[in-house]
Amino acid sequence: MAKTSANGSARAPRRKDGLSRDVIIQSAIELLDGGGERALTLRALTIRLSTGYGAIYHHVADKGDLLATATDEIFARVLTGAVIDTDPRESLRHLALGLFDAIDAHPWVAAELSRQPWRPVLLDFYESIAGLLAALDVPERARFDAAGTFMSYVLGDAVRNAATARHLADSGMDRAAFLGAAATQWAEVNPDKYPFVHAAVSKLRHHDDREQFLTGVDIFLTGIAALR
Structure with missing residues (x-):
């Protein structure tokens, strides 16, 4: 009772x-x-x-401590659950996608990252990336910039995706309707002034954020190959 x-x-x-x-x-x-x-x-x-x-x-200690520790736990799961392949290129893709999926599943993590961007668990993530870049023979002189660029892209895109998801949840609009409205606006722009935007309407309407994110990771990996 x-x-x-x-x-x-x-x-x-x-x-x-x-x-x-x-x-x-x-x-x-x-x-x-x-x-x-x-x-x-x-x-x-x-x-x-x-x-x-x-x-x-x-x-x-308080709610702030709870938020910080919960965020650390999500990142720790990404690192623990990442499939470290014998191919460092694939391992980087797994790490990046693991983080993207984690923030997509737990959008509140994005807001906490903006308050404390360089928490210890992120340093672990950063260290893992640097080690994989070394395994890919990225020269030491370029490794700092390469690791920073990769982190900025992965975190930035994951956080942006989470922010969009929060906006849609707050507005009550589903993703298809949101993209449809944006595509309609793009279709109305002057094709002579914005030829690429006008031509990209169909891709905008039907694109997959996760696949586009991975395409960006692959562009990065192709680019660092030129640093060897």
Whole structure:
């Protein structure tokens, strides 16, 4: 039977098993995935975990700590789950796509990255990229610029894609309708002034963001081959 607090509101029964930091972070991720940052409150966590504020504060400092740690967990999963192929080119593609898919599945990560862009787990990602570039015989003199360019592209496109997804969710418009409206606008521009834009209407309407992202990765990989 649920207990009643001093003000008369019902409280969830307290859990009897131990509460770990990992359990708290996983629950925070589930709340974030379900409703974004607004859904993640300490009160929501206490209800979800059937515990009190003190038990949560024992493991995390505040909501900011929860967001940062949840973001680190998502990136750690990408690094752990990446298929490191014997071909460093394919390994780079796997890493890039893993990050793109992770941010697509957890759009709230994009906002947290803008607040703390160079967190330790991103340094791990950066280090992995640099190692793979070395395996591809990218000269040391060019490796810093190549790794930075790759990181900027992968993170930038993944974050942009997540921002578009958030915009569509907030506006209630699906992706097909969004692209259809944009394509209609492109079709109305002056073809003499904007020949490429006018010709790209059909591609805009039906393109796949994930496939286009991978095309960009392949363009990068083709380009760094010239650095050897």
